[in-house]
Amino acid sequence: MRTSIATVSLSGSLTEKLTAAASAGFDGVEIFENDLLASPLTPEEIRARSADLGLTIDLYQPMRDIEAVPPKEFERNLRRAEHKFRLMNRLGTDTVLVCSSVSPLAVDDDALAAEHLHRLAESAQEHGVRVAYEALAWGRHVSTYDHAWRIVEAAGHPALGTCLDSFHILARGCDPKGIEAIPGEKIFFLQLADAPLMAMDVLQWSRHYRCFPGQGGLDVTGLVRHVINAGYTGPLSLEVFNDVFRQADAGPTAVDARRSLMLLQEAAGIAAPPAPVQPTGFAFAELTTPDAGAVSSLLGALGLARTARHRSKPVELWQRGDARILVTTDPVRHRDGLALAALGLESPDPVGAAARAESLLAPVLPRYRAPQDAPLDAVAAPDGVEIFFCATDRAGLPNWREDFPPLSGDGAGDRDPRGAVLRIDHLALTQPWHQFDEAALFHRTVLGLRPQESVDVADPYGLLRSRAVTNDDGTVRIALGIGPGPSDDAGRAQHIALATDDVVAAARAFQDAGGRPLPVPPNYYDDLAARFEFAPGEAETYRELGILYDRDEHGTFRHFYTETVGRVFFEVVQRDGGYRGYGAQNAPVRLAAQHALRPGRR
């Protein structure tokens, strides 16, 4: 089906919005009246610009407070409408949205509303355009889609149909099944928006918190199925009022928007992009740094060994068990210090995984690879981290490790195996503040991971939010975080958590090797002793080694943190008994300690 987006969903000037919509691959737009009014372009210029960009103008919107008003008022409205019909001719669009009246002048009289809409449609027809009447959830007398349809039916005019809006219908808890009773050709337009489930005034909810389908809690997919069943053949169009999207760059927002529409079509069974391929583990995490000194010391203290070097690039492989960290020395790319630049996901079908990502508009990254290098498909996540779809030492698939000839003699083979790191437990990645919901959607749909509940974490300087995405067996866990606002850097740190089955031995070995753990305040341990019953000496060990402790209904979690290098720090974790979380309870203590160490504080 054709896809469209309302200009009000995107940030910027009208020309910026049109450009972003076209670049993201939308077929058309709805022109929001205020965007036109504020534009220096004439309607003819807007029409030409849209055509040049390959966009149709599918709707002009909105007209308000037209129907069921006193006669003098209605004549004035009709005059105003005729003005807009002429404008639509200049714009080259044939459908206008009329919202059910919220005017205090409007009366509760369906027959009068139908008569007025008939007269409006008559005038529209004379101008070669048509009217799509929509029930606002807070309309004065008409607030449900079936009521709006009854009035349209009673008006009985070929230039009059209805417009359905998923937010207005689902926010009021209406059953969308009744949509199937409306003849498809009388559904002139379909506007789609999702929203997080919130108990709040519906007008404020609508104006500020709408989001793209799949980001919220409404069953937009189910509604679309009913509309398709009714025989609707027009575009699927996004109309999203969202305070954050108003500020975010239009380009990425438009891409996120279109991806959400593609997923909606997949879910509704009307499109079939390549199937998702869930990753089965972390192949590697890649750090880039202008100077590998500090991170090499840290990795060494954590018990990883430099085991291989890329045959043609300045990339070293550090490893212990299945924990693999690539360290790329690149003075240009990360002048500010160490950063997590890429991650490799172990994939049962790397080519299929990349095909899905590409079809869902993930930017495919160019690879500068030597002829002998293994082919590696990579895309960029919303936060710019590169995601590689890999196979490690698996028969029949290109093996990225073959690009890394082993180094000899620089191992850590003589280190005590107790407390050794086994694998990457999870990665924590800070997202651009305005793309938190989109990041969760990306990881869910493009990578096939499952989002967990969002949690709020109190940083001393503002609330952070965190949401984990995982694969089914927990071998891939990524905690997506955001700070409290655009200017905040408290949450910008990234971290790599390494799993061990003996965190006490790991902490000892780390310190014996010269590693500096993040200091944990004594008050934390006093509280721990009040909250839990420990074996004799146990709490003292944690206190001595800076180990934090948490427990859920499944089991326990013990973990310690390293100092931060550049933007990155490490965590070593031991999960027992099926603990599922990430120690969020301890995050405020960790954050306060990190703030205290930061040069210059904030």
Add this chain to the structure above:
Amino acid sequence: MRTSIATVSLSGSLTEKLTAAASAGFDGVEIFENDLLASPLTPEEIRARSADLGLTIDLYQPMRDIEAVPPKEFERNLRRAEHKFRLMNRLGTDTVLVCSSVSPLAVDDDALAAEHLHRLAESAQEHGVRVAYEALAWGRHVSTYDHAWRIVEAAGHPALGTCLDSFHILARGCDPKGIEAIPGEKIFFLQLADAPLMAMDVLQWSRHYRCFPGQGGLDVTGLVRHVINAGYTGPLSLEVFNDVFRQADAGPTAVDARRSLMLLQEAAGIAAPPAPVQPTGFAFAELTTPDAGAVSSLLGALGLARTARHRSKPVELWQRGDARILVTTDPVRHRDGLALAALGLESPDPVGAAARAESLLAPVLPRYRAPQDAPLDAVAAPDGVEIFFCATDRAGLPNWREDFPPLSGDGAGDRDPRGAVLRIDHLALTQPWHQFDEAALFHRTVLGLRPQESVDVADPYGLLRSRAVTNDDGTVRIALGIGPGPSDDAGRAQHIALATDDVVAAARAFQDAGGRPLPVPPNYYDDLAARFEFAPGEAETYRELGILYDRDEHGTFRHFYTETVGRVFFEVVQRDGGYRGYGAQNAPVRLAAQHALRPGRR
């Protein structure tokens, strides 16, 4: 009464919070447990630091999920509580807050709850401390203050009392009158918070949207009166969970907090700061600039004349009618260009107005004045703009104008009087994004102005909010605005609106004098013609001159804007028939035009 603040209300580390509370003049603090846990200071060090700062520790909080649980659980809770009682001894605080249980293990059994609280109080007494039991609005079985009090009464222990929290009581719509039935000595503590009226989940409302008394919509004053009537003699303590305050600097937040408590005491009749003195007009607005060239041209084109110069400072007075603009050349202070740095308010009692401002913690500004200069009292508003309390040419009061000997020959006396500016109509001042509510409170209480409704304005790059404060006859109007977030600069512009009684003549004269009005897109005028019925030629005149038009139920508003110099632009407005607004309807068009002109956009 003594004043206190919970550390959770302020941003930063525990020591930052203590310092901010002490600097703002609070007598004590509530220590929020997580702040203690995350602090590297021992309890003894926190106690000493507080004492050094002159702060008592009035409360330790919170203990949760203590009462009415199965026996084994309760024994564990008691052990945990004893741990905390010992901690309180180390901290030197004698009262702990116990919140009504939200645990799924808790049973609905008041007798058991009373028995458990009695045992808890017994243990507290042994440690020399006492327990204040509070009903959380979302408590599992106990969610109202009268229910909590019945349990406390039934428990009948001298070390057990109740804690009242204005949010928990008023958010549920409970009648606070019943508080008077509680013996004052059994009210161990009083926590105060306001909140904007919002239809949302009470837990989320409480955790994210609380604000200081007077900033929200709850009748905190009425509640305090009942608590006083009951005989309560403890501190008035603020406990405010607010996402914005968590990020804002603790120092200004603490000052805002204490001011709100002083106003609350004034409103409740338990304190009497100097009475407010409402201003009666604008004496002047002061612009500072490193180079007066551009602003001089602009003021000249607006028909103002340079009529006087300060006798000892590089300050020039531009004037027309009662519109007076001071232009201070100061290359150091505003290197970035023109900024509105100060405003003079005409006051019937300048000394009294300054005394009230000072008593309400407005920073009093030092004046570097020559011996012969008129005394002028000034304070800083939350946005840093200096506010002078002035008398202009009034008998018996020092006259600031006498510091400005007149210049000769540089008048605009030969300019056509039609369209002359008459006075300052309003000022629009951008507030720090996290102090919008506080700015409204400051202008209302310190300056005696009346806040109007907040309005949202759609900027192309994000929503702005605006709220006007005015005096009773509308001769002082200040529009306070904020942008969408901390990093946003779209809303940083300030503007001065000048009143005329012939905006068409004013616009002509401005352009004839070489002034450049802000360009208004033709689409705006097409829409205007559809919305209103104009006399023949009227709309064409507006279009030709870049005049915008609005109408409310009282009258009409016509206005045009100048280009922006530095951070400042001017508006010339004509109000007819008692129009009360500020043309908010036209603001998106104005903002889009200003963005389009900005070098480099964003």
